[in-house]
Amino acid sequence: MGSEMLSDCPRGDWMARIRGMEIDVRFRYYFQHPWLRLVVAYLVTFFNFLIFAEDPVSHSQTEAHMIVVGNCFSFIVNKYPGGGWNFLKVLMWILAIITGLIAGKFFFHRRLFGRFLRLKMFREDHGSWMTMFFSTILFLFIFSHIYNLFLLISEGMSAHMVTEYMGIRNESFMKMAAVGTWMGDFVTAWMVTDMMLQDSLYPDWGRTARRFWKQGNNRIVLFWTVLFSLTSVVVLVISTDWISWDNLNRGFLPSDEVSRAFLASFILVFDLLIVMQDWEFPHFMGDLDMNLPGLSTTQLKFKLPVCKRIFKDEYHIHITAISNIKLPTH
Numbered sequence: 001m002g003s004e005m006l007s008d009c010p011r012g013d014w015m016a017r018i019r020g021m022e023i024d025v026r027f028r029y030y031f032q033h034p035w036l037r038l039v040v041a042y043l044v045t046f047f048n049f050l051i052f053a054e055d056p057v058s059h060s061q062t063e064a065h066m067i068v069v070g071n072c073f074s075f076i077v078n079k080y081p082g083g084g085w086n087f088l089k090v091l092m093w094i095l096a097i098i099t100g101l102i103a104g105k106f107f108f109h110r111r112l113f114g115r116f117l118r119l120k121m122f123r124e125d126h127g128s129w130m131t132m133f134f135s136t137i138l139f140l141f142i143f144s145h146i147y148n149l150f151l152l153i154s155e156g157m158s159a160h161m162v163t164e165y166m167g168i169r170n171e172s173f174m175k176m177a178a179v180g181t182w183m184g185d186f187v188t189a190w191m192v193t194d195m196m197l198q199d200s201l202y203p204d205w206g207r208t209a210r211r212f213w214k215q216g217n218n219r220i221v222l223f224w225t226v227l228f229s230l231t232s233v234v235v236l237v238i239s240t241d242w243i244s245w246d247n248l249n250r251g252f253l254p255s256d257e258v259s260r261a262f263l264a265s266f267i268l269v270f271d272l273l274i275v276m277q278d279w280e281f282p283h284f285m286g287d288l289d290m291n292l293p294g295l296s297t298t299q300l301k302f303k304l305p306v307c308k309r310i311f312k313d314e315y316h317i318h319i320t321a322i323s324n325i326k327l328p329t330h
Contacts, residue, residue, distance in 0.1 A: 034196040034205050037277045041189035044270045048181045051263050052174060053245035054255040060170035068141050070164035075144040078167045081151075081160040089147060096143035097136055104128070104135030120283040127284075178238050182231065188274065191293045194223060198290040201279060223294040 030036065052058055064070070076093050080086045109131040113122035121127060144162040151157040166173060197206065197213035213219050237243050255263075275281060291298055 032277050032279060034202055037192055037274075038189070038196060040270050040273050040277065041185075041192045044267060044274065045182070045185040045189055047263060047267045047270070048185055049178065051260055051267070052178045052181070053249075054260060054263075055174070057170050058174040058178075062170055063165050064168050064170045064173035065163075065165040066173075067164050068137065070166045071144045071162055072137055072140040073166045074164075075140055075147065075162045079160050079162060081157060085157075085160070088150065092143050092147050093140060096140045099143075100136030100139035101132050103139065104132035108135050175238050179235055182234050182238075186230070186234075187227070190223070190227060192274070194219065194293045195290060199279075217296075219291075220294055220296060227294070 066073075075089070075096075080089060105128055109122055109125075109128050113119045113127075113131065114124075122131070148161050151161055194213075197210050197219070200210070213222075278284070
């Protein structure tokens, strides 16, 4: 009896593991299904515009202020004292951008994420553009405070201090944010649509649509036509207030601070879902054989001009599904 129980235990564990693998495969199949990916991607766009329409800040005439982003904006765009201070300010934000790009590539991406944390999604040069972008924001924020120290040393320059106040109205800032949201979220959703219609991991899904999408130049023509036409309409509507949400809504879908906070949380969760639904998540180590959105090639390569007296190696910008800067290898 005891020997039978001992012999059955490994078999039970083995069967449990098989069932767990079957559940995991089924969950992954439906979780990454094209229909669900498309629904999530386009819901993010809808929710972002809904919170833009419902937020009272969108109609506020007060000065816009935002931590970090406001500092970077006022550091580059406005609050120039004049004279030699303008030269100093321009020089400092140019140095901040260059420092951010270099630190993002060589320190954060290569050493911190690649060698120290050993994150596979940042292997070699993958994900370098995103890292360099955020590190540039960080160093613009740091250099803005260094610039403020120079202003503090001088007398009567407090009015030109770089702060989180952006020097524009909240209404204008929210319109800029709405256009940026459209360019970010809709382009993401449209790129997801292009990927779903190109690939064949789900052969039974959208056969007719995928066949039409891949035929000739249909994919390229439709991609850019839809993108430019819808973007033109959306920018026109946002900038001119041609459509008034309050007149359309008329209290049908009221909101308060709590509901808008939940809506913002949904947007964050859905943004994370878009990343998690990627077929190469979480390591992004696969090489999907598909063209870049709106193009007929799978990759783009650019050779950066360098001074051979200073740099002995060549540098390339290599754009694929995961954009990166290709550095020389020895």
